[in-house]
Amino acid sequence: MKIAVFPGSFDPFTYAHKDLVDRSLTLFDKVYIAVGVNASKKGLMGNEERKLAIEELYRGQDRVEVGLFTGLTVEYCKKVGATFILRGLRNTKDFEYEDPIAQNNLIMAPSIETYFLISRSGTAHISSTIVRDILNNGGNVDKLVPPEILAFVKG
Template sequence: MQVAIYPGTFDPVTNGHLDIIKRAANLFESVIVAVAVSTPKRTYLNLAERLELLKAATSHLANVNVKPFSGLMVNFARKEGASVIIKGLRAVSDFESEMQVALMNKKLAEDIETIFLMATTEYSFVSASIVRQVAIVGGCLEGLVPPEAAEILQRHFRRR
């Protein structure tokens, strides 16, 4: 069975992330959405919220599992029996940084491939950081994130 991993912070999960997950689920027998436990980036949603949102948003995809991870992605991939890491790209700027990470992963684990999936035009402008900015000022999140994520973001930023 070919297992692929789609890693990220998913802070929050966006419809762009979900598009990549659905497309990966059509390409691989099993997809693990790996949610970073800790990251150099500051997360706005806690790990439990991020896991809950992803599980709800992917519950209709039988071959997708959501799991937390920490440490090196290639170590997690080996532990899970994955041979592929999926990365989504929106723009050339994404490619630059993701290529460096992919090359480092290849150096650390020659047997694990990184595959890039291009964002569809509909979601090419959507990023978790821009969604958070919209949420902070009370803007409409419809079409950017799943409804559950919109609710949590609105509650989270209303408290601030």
């Protein structure tokens, strides 16, 4: 089985994230969406809330699992039997950030490859940071965040 881990903070999970996961299902048999836990960060949503919201979005999709993790992504990959890490790239700045991480992951775990998927032009402008900023200023994010996730965000 080809198993991938898609790690991130997903605070909140956006249409851009969903597009990457949905497209990756043509490449992988199973995708673990790994919600990173960072105790020092105060986000829009709590860790468990992010996990539950994404599970709701993928309810009925048995090829997608959602989990929480701390520590190194490659260690989480080993735990779930994944040999691929999935990352999305919106622009060259993302590549410059992601490339050294991928290179170091390969040194730590040579059997785990990182696959980059380029964001579609219709989602490349979406980031969780921008979504949080819009929400914090009372704006509408209905076109940026799936309704299943918005139900958790708007509480």
